Amino acid sequence: MDLSPTGRVILGVLAVEPRSGYDIKALTDKSTRFFWAASYGQIYPELKRLSDRGLIEGSDESHGSRKRTVYRITREGRKALAEWLGTPEQVHELRDEGLLKLFFAAAQGNDAVTAAIREKRDAHASALAELREIEPYAQSAERVGPAEVLGYGLAYNEFAIRWCEETLERLNKEN
Amino acid sequence: MDLSPTGRVILGVLAVEPRSGYDIKALTDKSTRFFWAASYGQIYPELKRLSDRGLIEGSDESHGSRKRTVYRITREGRKALAEWLGTPEQVHELRDEGLLKLFFAAAQGNDAVTAAIREKRDAHASALAELREIEPYAQSAERVGPAEVLGYGLAYNEFAIRWCEETLERLNKEN
DNA sequence: CTGCACATGTAAACGGTTACATGATTGA
DNA sequence: TCAATCATGTAACCGTTTACATGTGCAG
Numbered sequence: 001m002d003l004s005p006t007g008r009v010i011l012g013v014l015a016v017e018p019r020s021g022y023d024i025k026a027l028t029d030k031s032t033r034f035f036w037a038a039s040y041g042q043i044y045p046e047l048k049r050l051s052d053r054g055l056i057e058g059s060d061e062s063h064g065s066r067k068r069t070v071y072r073i074t075r076e077g078r079k080a081l082a083e084w085l086g087t088p089e090q091v092h093e094l095r096d097e098g099l100l101k102l103f104f105a106a107a108q109g110n111d112a113v114t115a116a117i118r119e120k121r122d123a124h125a126s127a128l129a130e131l132r133e134i135e136p137y138a139q140s141a142e143r144v145g146p147a148e149v150l151g152y153g154l155a156y157n158e159f160a161i162r163w164c165e166e167t168l169e170r171l172n173k174e175n
Numbered sequence: 176m177d178l179s180p181t182g183r184v185i186l187g188v189l190a191v192e193p194r195s196g197y198d199i200k201a202l203t204d205k206s207t208r209f210f211w212a213a214s215y216g217q218i219y220p221e222l223k224r225l226s227d228r229g230l231i232e233g234s235d236e237s238h239g240s241r242k243r244t245v246y247r248i249t250r251e252g253r254k255a256l257a258e259w260l261g262t263p264e265q266v267h268e269l270r271d272e273g274l275l276k277l278f279f280a281a282a283q284g285n286d287a288v289t290a291a292i293r294e295k296r297d298a299h300a301s302a303l304a305e306l307r308e309i310e311p312y313a314q315s316a317e318r319v320g321p322a323e324v325l326g327y328g329l330a331y332n333e334f335a336i337r338w339c340e341e342t343l344e345r346l347n348k349e350n
Numbered sequence: 351c352t353g354c355a356c357a358t359g360t361a362a363a364c365g366g367t368t369a370c371a372t373g374a375t376t377g378a
Numbered sequence: 379t380c381a382a383t384c385a386t387g388t389a390a391c392c393g394t395t396t397a398c399a400t401g402t403g404c405a406g
Contacts, residue, residue: 012279022385032278035271039367044387066374085280085287090298091272096210098265103207103324104187105260112260123265148342149278159334167323197357214395219359241402
């Protein structure tokens with residue numbers, strides 16, 4: 001059925017309940033953002049494409065002169081979503097500037113190495129704090145997925161912080 | 176000094192020793208690939224740009240009619256690299272299709288959830304095996320960075336596998 | 351003599367972000 | 379009345395991947 005990455009996110013979101021493009025952006029910003037982001041520049045054109053292919057259906061819900069189009073997933077759309085979920089495909093891409101700096105920092109001396117690790121630790125600490133703010137929101141969801149995924153986000157950042165601290169300690173001992 | 180992402184990788188690699196575009200690709204495939212990939216389509220044009228800006232210098236080392244241009248980093252290039260390493264910037268992007276599936280799987284039922292987690296676990300297990308193959312290569316490096324970064328990659332995948340297994344167990348108990 | 355590793359490069363397509371443009375409604 | 383939020387959309391740009399094109403040198 002061939003869904004684009006953003007198309008998958010949209011179908012997945014709409015499978016739960018109908019939403020407008022604006023709603024989709026708001027929801028993904030509070031949930032999938034940490035492992036799969038989406039911007040308006042992708043969402044609106046993709047809504048049109050999915051609609052053209054009959055995977056979703058828009059209905060006008062404007063209030064007065066305030067425009068609003070709410071999209072719902074179609075039978076065809078659910079089929080496409082299920083098809084994607086059924087494939088074992090597992091794209092996994094990481095772009096971690098902290099690791100890149102660490103990789104090259106050795107050439108700059110020990111201080112650069114420890115600085116890189118400390119900055120990485122702090123970045124993960126900020127991310128952790130952000131996720132904790134979302135926590136109550138995700139746990140209120142009646143479904144199983146979101147809470148687990150948020151839990152992964154928390155655990156991942158905790159892991160990274162721990163790793164940074166252990167590595168700093170180890171490097172400290174070695175010198 | 177304003178370096179592009181691929182420019183940083185190239186400068187970092189060349190700071191250790193001079194290399195050709197082909198060498199850079201081969202090295203990054205065995206090292207930074209897991210957290211910062213680079214393809215020929217980026218490397219060759221970027222080498223030209225960095226050279227135009229005086230951050231690197233190419234010298235012809237063709238053997239007979241077999242072309243080969245080896246680039247070395249310049250003083251200016253080292254300055255630019257140090258400048259980048261000195262900024263606290265920490266781009267961190269994750270695209271994890273397994274988590275995305277897990278997030279949406281609940282709507283498909285419990286089997287879809289456990290299937291998504293199992294597939295994620297298997298994907299991390301493959302990644303772990305790949306990294307273990309590289310291990311001897313990274314540890315032979317005289318510098319500090321690479322071994323630490325590889326260690327992170329191993330630890331990260333081990334963490335993810337553990338998380339998947341614990342979550343499977345917990346979900347199993349709950350039903 | 352064949353296949354693999356070495357080696358360089360370009361073009362097209364893709365996916366995504368950012369900035370911009372526009373305007374309505376609501377609550378403080 | 380002013381700021382925040384709701385709401386939709388486009389255009390320009392950026393970085394990246396993929397596929398293609400081309401050819402050399404060496405080892406088995």
